[in-house]
Amino acid sequence: MNELGIWTIPIAVLGGAIRVSTPFLFVSLGEVLTERSGRINLGLEGTLVIGAMVGYAAAYLTGSAWLGVLAAALAGSIFGLIHGLICSMPRVNDIAIGIAMMILGTGLAFYFGKNYVQPVAPDLPAIPFGWWSNIPQLQAALNVNVLFLIGAVAAFAMWWMFKSTRVGLVIRVVGDSTDAARAMGLRPNVIRTFATMAGGAFAGIGGAYLSLFYPGSWNEGISSGQGLMAVALVIFARWNPVACFGAALLFGGAGALGPSLQSAGFSQGYHLFFAAPYILTLGVLIATSSTTRALTGAPGELSITK
Amino acid sequence: MSSPGHTDAGAIGVETLHMTMRFGAFTALDDVSIRIDPGTFHALLGENGAGKSTLVKCMMGFYAATSGEMLVDGHEARVPDPKAAHALGLGMVYQHFTLVPSLTAAENLVISRENVPGIIDWSKERAALDAFMARMPFQVPMDQPVRALAAGEKQKLEILKQLYLGRRFLILDEPTSVLTPDEADEVLGHVRQLCEAGEISVLMITHKFREVTAYADDVSVLRRGKLVGGGKVSDLSHSDMAALMMGDAKLAEPAPRSGTRGGPVLSMSGIKAHDRSGLKDIAIDTLQVHAGEIVGIAGISGNGQMEFMEILTGQRPCRSGEISVKDAPYAATRADARKSSVRYLPEEPLQNACAPKMSVAENISFRTFDMNGTGTRFWLSGREMRQRASDLIAAFKVKTTSLDSPIQALSGGNVQRAVLARELTGDVDLLIISNPCFGLDFSAVSEIRARIIAARNKGAAVLLMSEDLDEIMELADRILVMSEGAIAFETSVEAADIAQIGQYMGGHN
Numbered sequence: 001m002n003e004l005g006i007w008t009i010p011i012a013v014l015g016g017a018i019r020v021s022t023p024f025l026f027v028s029l030g031e032v033l034t035e036r037s038g039r040i041n042l043g044l045e046g047t048l049v050i051g052a053m054v055g056y057a058a059a060y061l062t063g064s065a066w067l068g069v070l071a072a073a074l075a076g077s078i079f080g081l082i083h084g085l086i087c088s089m090p091r092v093n094d095i096a097i098g099i100a101m102m103i104l105g106t107g108l109a110f111y112f113g114k115n116y117v118q119p120v121a122p123d124l125p126a127i128p129f130g131w132w133s134n135i136p137q138l139q140a141a142l143n144v145n146v147l148f149l150i151g152a153v154a155a156f157a158m159w160w161m162f163k164s165t166r167v168g169l170v171i172r173v174v175g176d177s178t179d180a181a182r183a184m185g186l187r188p189n190v191i192r193t194f195a196t197m198a199g200g201a202f203a204g205i206g207g208a209y210l211s212l213f214y215p216g217s218w219n220e221g222i223s224s225g226q227g228l229m230a231v232a233l234v235i236f237a238r239w240n241p242v243a244c245f246g247a248a249l250l251f252g253g254a255g256a257l258g259p260s261l262q263s264a265g266f267s268q269g270y271h272l273f274f275a276a277p278y279i280l281t282l283g284v285l286i287a288t289s290s291t292t293r294a295l296t297g298a299p300g301e302l303s304i305t306k
Numbered sequence: 307m308s309s310p311g312h313t314d315a316g317a318i319g320v321e322t323l324h325m326t327m328r329f330g331a332f333t334a335l336d337d338v339s340i341r342i343d344p345g346t347f348h349a350l351l352g353e354n355g356a357g358k359s360t361l362v363k364c365m366m367g368f369y370a371a372t373s374g375e376m377l378v379d380g381h382e383a384r385v386p387d388p389k390a391a392h393a394l395g396l397g398m399v400y401q402h403f404t405l406v407p408s409l410t411a412a413e414n415l416v417i418s419r420e421n422v423p424g425i426i427d428w429s430k431e432r433a434a435l436d437a438f439m440a441r442m443p444f445q446v447p448m449d450q451p452v453r454a455l456a457a458g459e460k461q462k463l464e465i466l467k468q469l470y471l472g473r474r475f476l477i478l479d480e481p482t483s484v485l486t487p488d489e490a491d492e493v494l495g496h497v498r499q500l501c502e503a504g505e506i507s508v509l510m511i512t513h514k515f516r517e518v519t520a521y522a523d524d525v526s527v528l529r530r531g532k533l534v535g536g537g538k539v540s541d542l543s544h545s546d547m548a549a550l551m552m553g554d555a556k557l558a559e560p561a562p563r564s565g566t567r568g569g570p571v572l573s574m575s576g577i578k579a580h581d582r583s584g585l586k587d588i589a590i591d592t593l594q595v596h597a598g599e600i601v602g603i604a605g606i607s608g609n610g611q612m613e614f615m616e617i618l619t620g621q622r623p624c625r626s627g628e629i630s631v632k633d634a635p636y637a638a639t640r641a642d643a644r645k646s647s648v649r650y651l652p653e654e655p656l657q658n659a660c661a662p663k664m665s666v667a668e669n670i671s672f673r674t675f676d677m678n679g680t681g682t683r684f685w686l687s688g689r690e691m692r693q694r695a696s697d698l699i700a701a702f703k704v705k706t707t708s709l710d711s712p713i714q715a716l717s718g719g720n721v722q723r724a725v726l727a728r729e730l731t732g733d734v735d736l737l738i739i740s741n742p743c744f745g746l747d748f749s750a751v752s753e754i755r756a757r758i759i760a761a762r763n764k765g766a767a768v769l770l771m772s773e774d775l776d777e778i779m780e781l782a783d784r785i786l787v788m789s790e791g792a793i794a795f796e797t798s799v800e801a802a803d804i805a806q807i808g809q810y811m812g813g814h815n
Contacts, residue, residue, distance in 0.1 A: 163428075164426045164427075164428060165424060165425050165426060166417075166422045166423065166424050166425075166426065167424070169413055169416070169417045169422070169426070170417070172406070172408065172409060172413075173406045173409065173417055176406045176407055176408045176409065177406050177407065179404070180404050180405065180406045183404050184417070184418060297408075299408065300407055300408065
């Protein structure tokens with residue numbers, strides 16, 4: 001026990017919400033973009049891992065963390081492009097391709113990443129928003145990474161894009177009704193491929209955050225299924241980017257519950273709370289499901305809603 | 307004019323000259339010349355397959371006519387594709403909605419434009435939309451997702467969209483088929499106003515005489531691809547139009563029947579369940595179907611018939627209420643259905659009553675594959691299944707290349723015959739049917755209806771849901787009308803009055 005006592009827990013949850021949520025946020029934004037166009041990309045877990053590996057390697061080789069992020073985004077968009085192109089072929093199931101891409105992504109990352117487990121790459125910069133406080137825990141919690149801020153801005157920007165830009169409306173049209181899109185002279189497969197590609201870039205950046213900031217090194221267990229949970233989070237957030245931001249914070253905070261209980265001095269039972277994000281995922285999906293109603297807000301062309 | 311793309315406004319006239327369309331040896335359209343004057347409302351009457359759709363598809367550039375030409379606004383016009391038709395100011399409202407369900411009405415209008423800016427300035431667009439709507443005789447809520455709009459509102463929005471896009475000649479393809487009579491009157495009244503104001507000219511495909519007399523100026527009647535008559539609506543009576551349209555065909559009359567009504571087989575009371583949207587209720591207070599009678603449930607689609615069917619097939623849970631068959635509670639399990647001899651004929655049988663990729667023989671065996679006499683069996687007998695299937699295929703005249711072809715390879719009528727063969731074989735005490743003849747050709751329809759009557763005459767209780775009032779009039783002994791999820795009206799077929807049934811279907815009493 002330290003002098004903060006029970007307050008350690010909310011501070012740690014706040015810090016966790018900010019620190020742990022960033023990859024959730026980027027992957028779920030990428031998935032929102034993809035699913036709003038009418039495709040599901042379950043491969044984003046693999047894209048996240050390949051982004052982490054490529055980002056770390058590029059940052060180590062160039063000495064610049066930002067070039068690492070750029071490389072991760074590129075790698076992610078290539079994965080998205082492959083997924084998008086394969087799914088544009090007739091009678092291809094996007095969920096099956098997603099699972100294949102997930103396995104391919106993690107496999108490639110482990111194979112090429114072997115040499116980067118030892119070296120140390122530069123970190124992404126963070127802004128110390130806790131300068132006004134003299135409590136070290138609070139300072140640590142408010143040490144906010146720039147990517148988190150970019151992600152927050154991107155969430156609102158994407159929400160605005162879906163509402164007020166031609167690109168945004170076109171993506172929604174394609175995602176909701178292939179027939180209506182064709183009647184307007186749009187080419188659904190092309191638009192879906194680009195949306196999947198951009199979604200992949202988002203997931204790649206999420207991966208770079210993992211290896212370049214928190215936890216801040218490359219190893220094979222780096223993602224532990226965060227990419228898959230982010231996909232579930234999209235359903236929870238009802239395909240709304242701003243809601244994704246809130247949901248990512250919630251999941252991040254839940255993820256920090258176990259470690260914070262441990263550091264607050266609980267010696268028993270805290271292990272259970274390590275499972276909090278997973279239980280939260282299950283609970284949310286059960287609570288929002290219905291046996292008789294279709295999901296509200298789900299894009300009409302999504303293969304899970306058909 | 308706030309409509310983008312066109313600076314000149316006002317209705318234009320269109321005329322087809324000797325339009326002919328052949329598909330191989332089949333002549334779908336034979337030398338049809340019709341003329342729609344600017345600002346008039348022109349009705350195009352005809353039965354299914356008379357060539358109405360072919361004609362308008364030629365006009366809109368979906369098909370290239372084999373011969374013949376078209377005049378738009380007095381000038382000869384080439385329309386190689388729909389885009390060219392749009393550029394000439396021609397637009398079409400389809401039978402099925404082309405709006406994007408999750409977008410709001412305003413978003414749907416703006417995105418349908420050719421020249422949408424990269425960043426949409428909503429305050430400017432809304433001002434333009436408001437100015438446009440102010441000139442329109444009817445309004446639609448602009449900020450709700452189209453999904454939440456009623457069918458009539460959607461249809462109005464489809465028409466508004468065409469005007470917003472600057473179209474000056476509108477083709478409406480059975481625009482009221484998904485509307486209640488009241489909604490239909492409202493929509494067509496507004497369209498008529500727009501014609502009188504000189505904004506548009508209209509060509510409307512329909513088969514409802516009432517709409518022709520109430521709203522159209524002129525009418526053209528097609529039969530088997532030929533223009534068989536037409537003229538001023540004021541010069542023609544309903545029977546004139548019927549004579550032109552049908553040739554010498556007869557209208558439906560109750561089919562001959564025999565046998566007497568027995569005791570109640572199906573009883574329902576106090577049923578309450580959610581509908582598909584989860585917002586409204588399906589509420590059936592009491593309903594009984596007796597042995598040896600057909601109870602027809604009429605209603606416009608979307609008034610709870612589909613949910614009602616799902617309750618009876620066990621696909622939709624009830625919040626309260628009781629269903630019993632022959633005085634035993636009925637939970638729609640396979641065992642229940644077998645014990646009480648309940649059989650189903652759902653709508654769209656390929657999706658709802660078949661496993662599309664399994665073979666014809668397997669699909670026909672669904673009721674019996676695990677039966678061995680009266681007991682059950684673990685090992686299936688392929689030989690018995692095939693023997694039985696081939697007997698039934700012969701008896702019900704199912705046309706299939708082989709017993710092993712997937713059932714989805716069969717035509718709609720043959721899928722329906724195969725399902726009937728399965729469901730009508732053995733003891734049938736209760737038969738639950740929904741839209742059995744939807745989309746089938748004439749000979750299949752009469753055969754399937756004869757089989758339903760035969761099942762009734764053998765003493766089965768039949769519950770028939772249908773959107774086709776003619777079908778109900780022909781088959782039913784007793785007619786119920788379903789509206790807004792409840793039974794609104796009941797009458798025997800002898801006392802049935804079409805006008806009264808129509809009113810209850812539209813939710814007015």
